[in-house]
Amino acid sequence: MKRVNVALLGLGTVGTGTYKMLQSNQDVIARKTGTLFEVRRILVRDLTKKRKVEGVKHLLTTRFEDVLDAGVQVVIEAMGGIEPTRTYVMKAIEAGCHVVTANKELIAKHGVELEQLARGKGVQLLYEASVGGGIPVLGTLQHLLKANRIHKVSGIVNGTCNYILTQMSEYGRSFDSVLAEAQEKGYAEADPTADVEGFDSAHKLAILCRLAFGVDVAVDDIPRKGITDITVAELEIARRLGYSIKLLAQAEQYGEEGPVALQVAPTLVPLSHPLSGVRGVYNAIHVEGDVVQDVTLVGQGAGEQPTGSAVVEDLCNVYRLPALRAASLRRPMILPAGEESGIQFLLIETEEVLAADVADKWKADLLDTGIQVLDALIYPDHGRSHAAFLVRNWEPRLVSVLPVEWEVSIKRIITRPVLAASVAQEEKEVVSAGSVS
Amino acid sequence: MKRVNVALLGLGTVGTGTYKMLQSNQDVIARKTGTLFEVRRILVRDLTKKRKVEGVKHLLTTRFEDVLDAGVQVVIEAMGGIEPTRTYVMKAIEAGCHVVTANKELIAKHGVELEQLARGKGVQLLYEASVGGGIPVLGTLQHLLKANRIHKVSGIVNGTCNYILTQMSEYGRSFDSVLAEAQEKGYAEADPTADVEGFDSAHKLAILCRLAFGVDVAVDDIPRKGITDITVAELEIARRLGYSIKLLAQAEQYGEEGPVALQVAPTLVPLSHPLSGVRGVYNAIHVEGDVVQDVTLVGQGAGEQPTGSAVVEDLCNVYRLPALRAASLRRPMILPAGEESGIQFLLIETEEVLAADVADKWKADLLDTGIQVLDALIYPDHGRSHAAFLVRNWEPRLVSVLPVEWEVSIKRIITRPVLAASVAQEEKEVVSAGSVS
Ligand SMILES: NC(=O)c1ccc[n+]([C@@H]2O[C@H](COP(=O)([O-])OP(=O)(O)OC[C@H]3O[C@@H](n4cnc5c(N)ncnc54)[C@H](OP(=O)(O)O)[C@@H]3O)[C@@H](O)[C@H]2O)c1
Numbered sequence A, B: 001m002k003r004v005n006v007a008l009l010g011l012g013t014v015g016t017g018t019y020k021m022l023q024s025n026q027d028v029i030a031r032k033t034g035t036l037f038e039v040r041r042i043l044v045r046d047l048t049k050k051r052k053v054e055g056v057k058h059l060l061t062t063r064f065e066d067v068l069d070a071g072v073q074v075v076i077e078a079m080g081g082i083e084p085t086r087t088y089v090m091k092a093i094e095a096g097c098h099v100v101t102a103n104k105e106l107i108a109k110h111g112v113e114l115e116q117l118a119r120g121k122g123v124q125l126l127y128e129a130s131v132g133g134g135i136p137v138l139g140t141l142q143h144l145l146k147a148n149r150i151h152k153v154s155g156i157v158n159g160t161c162n163y164i165l166t167q168m169s170e171y172g173r174s175f176d177s178v179l180a181e182a183q184e185k186g187y188a189e190a191d192p193t194a195d196v197e198g199f200d201s202a203h204k205l206a207i208l209c210r211l212a213f214g215v216d217v218a219v220d221d222i223p224r225k226g227i228t229d230i231t232v233a234e235l236e237i238a239r240r241l242g243y244s245i246k247l248l249a250q251a252e253q254y255g256e257e258g259p260v261a262l263q264v265a266p267t268l269v270p271l272s273h274p275l276s277g278v279r280g281v282y283n284a285i286h287v288e289g290d291v292v293q294d295v296t297l298v299g300q301g302a303g304e305q306p307t308g309s310a311v312v313e314d315l316c317n318v319y320r321l322p323a324l325r326a327a328s329l330r331r332p333m334i335l336p337a338g339e340e341s342g343i344q345f346l347l348i349e350t351e352e353v354l355a356a357d358v359a360d361k362w363k364a365d366l367l368d369t370g371i372q373v374l375d376a377l378i379y380p381d382h383g384r385s386h387a388a389f390l391v392r393n394w395e396p397r398l399v400s401v402l403p404v405e406w407e408v409s410i411k412r413i414i415t416r417p418v419l420a421a422s423v424a425q426e427e428k429e430v431v432s433a434g435s436v437s
């Protein structure tokens, strides 16, 4: 087993997520990449601060020199800001360390020089976590779409803004009230300028342009407009015209040596466009290539876990370690369909018209059989009816336990699995419940 | 410049897309990977058939032996089916050739043995195009998410079924009529069984399980249900309950050595779930990892161009060629925001209430100024009004050319860019226009 020693600069949100994942997934990483990563030193500002992870006390230091003296091969930068971060990253590279960073501002402003330095030293500088958090955007652009000419990239790359716009549009809440709540919950910074004025999105757009088009764009040259002037009325008007409004970072190249149109701005997105339905703290990137046509990547763009994940994925890719899926394929036990899925859709088509109150009676009958009904609908259809139920059921075969005393002539009974809500939906439920009280 | 000789088995949809991309993007591939790929031989059944590409006559052969004699390093299999394809692929591997294939049935049923053979011979067997066409699903699972424990994969992996369900749900058309039209347009096969009964999705699910969980699942063990019994009424009922219905291929692993729940079935997907809004021929994969949480990839799952693109991307990855983005970064000319975007959103907030017919008058005024109005809405709001327009405008600064004779007191005027429709939407427009006539 290969061993790689690692240092962390910073143990805040991203540093903690990275550290935790290196502990929790050490086994899966070792198995898939044949490598054991070990954290040997962690640079922080304040040694006395309470940390969210156990057993790191002996690793902490406030002196950068200690990091370089620890004999590490990779430095993970999760401090943020430009200085002293840039100096530390340069020293790490000069000392022959690979560097993994989540710092979009640093990469947007000094990425070109840092990459040049790294190339000269024969080390890697990787920064997947800097754009789109856990979404493997940069890897996809660089390694999986390298035979396409990319001509356009559009992205929702700031989760705070997308969360605010989603809340305003879905619950009619004002910008100020959502922002205040987001700050309280830690989704938004105390100083939200970088997010709501689009600076953060502009940093990410500069990085995307470099990888998608091979062009070097100065952050200050990107036309930029934030979301502070958007009202609930405007969101509603846009929706009635068939659009949602998203803070989009867009870049389009006109010909391979041609000009680039760039902007960060609240943009009307047709409701049927893949970016339109991206809600809450989710980020998404829409890439248009000349042959592949369009590919959209959606996921969580920030937060301890998704960002930590992207950092650790980069770490595995520093050595271009193959994902070993070798001889050891397992033949698993296969569970029968539906058995594990709690919620099912039950559709009963009858030969006659049902009264609307049948739903209540049947709901009671189902409950008597131990089946909980979450939602029900009687739908008349050309002299017949459909009775539809969303049920929570734990029996392997739902149909076999249906009450028999429903004396209507039934044409057919259909059951279908129901997909569980995703993380974004659950979070929405929590937030909306919160806003009611 | 490194040179790699390539042979194609098959010159149908996928073979043609691959050949065309190798021609059209030879320059970008050479620049990014430092490699020149040249097609030296193409295996077909019928030498006299008219081909969709020029200048290939001298490359065609009907004898597989000619392919191996052509001194190629990579064989691209785009024939389909199990035999004689499997035998050819094995012979190619045994002759020391790397193999790239789009054949999901072959990889689902014989992928394990073929990979073993390839490993023994020290060659690559790549098959990105076999699942999700142009979407880099397999690359993402293998190379960009290797430090995560994947516990669930859900996908819309058959474009024909998704197209049929989208048309049924959005236009109230019957299954039979959409299928017939899709067959006529070439979106569906003459024998649609593999698609509409879920066999194709099951093949793809078996491949996904292998890469996501490292388990080997026999295609016949996958519980499978097709979409032939779905009615427009059922889709409408599901929508009213807050769901769309999609043909989903799902696999969930319970613990690392635990059982796997698998199924291909029409499934109710909450309208707010990232998979719910995936329309038309688009495919999508939703991956849940333990740390990254969820990532969704959306794109075109089939067709000459997207599939050809995936094949060529694999070809570049056979040699794990880095995407060179070296010293040559260009500082591009940057276009001012909005100038190139034809359609703009124009929102005028007034201090007084506007009559509904103001929209028509203002539309005429805008047209007089050379601004075409695509849509308009007067929206009253607490004793004031908003007049909203979608306009097609070519002036750099829309606001500067607005008519001055609108004698209402205006609170503010906002303009926003509008994102152009994606490929899927345009295609929908075409199809719906067609279905009207
Ligand atoms: N938060 C996210 O979800 C997210 C997502 C993507 C990218 N990023 C990027 O990741 C980077 C880190 O963000 P974060 O949210 O993790 O920041 P954070 O929570 O503020 O943590 C910063 C950490 O760096 C340490 N630090 C800061 N300045 C230092 C200095 N001069 N010397 C020594 N240690 C110093 C701090 O030490 P103390 O703990 O002692 O104060 C702290 O542990 C930023 O570039 C950010 O843009 C963040």
Ligand SMILES: NC(=O)c1ccc[n+]([C@@H]2O[C@H](COP(=O)([O-])OP(=O)(O)OC[C@H]3O[C@@H](n4cnc5c(N)ncnc54)[C@H](OP(=O)(O)O)[C@@H]3O)[C@@H](O)[C@H]2O)c1
Residues within 6 Å of the ligand: B009, B010, B011, B012, B013, B014, B015, B043, B044, B045, B046, B047, B049, B062, B078, B079, B080, B081, B084, B102, B103, B104, B105, B129, B130, B133, B301, B302, B303, B304, B307
């Ligand atoms: N179509 C898609 O969008 C798509 C997407 C993803 C994956 N795939 C997969 O890609 C593969 C190819 O699909 P396709 O749509 O390109 O098929 P296709 O259009 O039917 O083309 C098949 C090609 O293979 C040749 N061929 C077939 N059997 C042969 C034999 N025994 N000897 C020599 N040549 C033979 C045919 O020659 P002739 O031209 O002389 O008849 C034809 O050129 C299949 O495995 C399919 O599942 C297709």
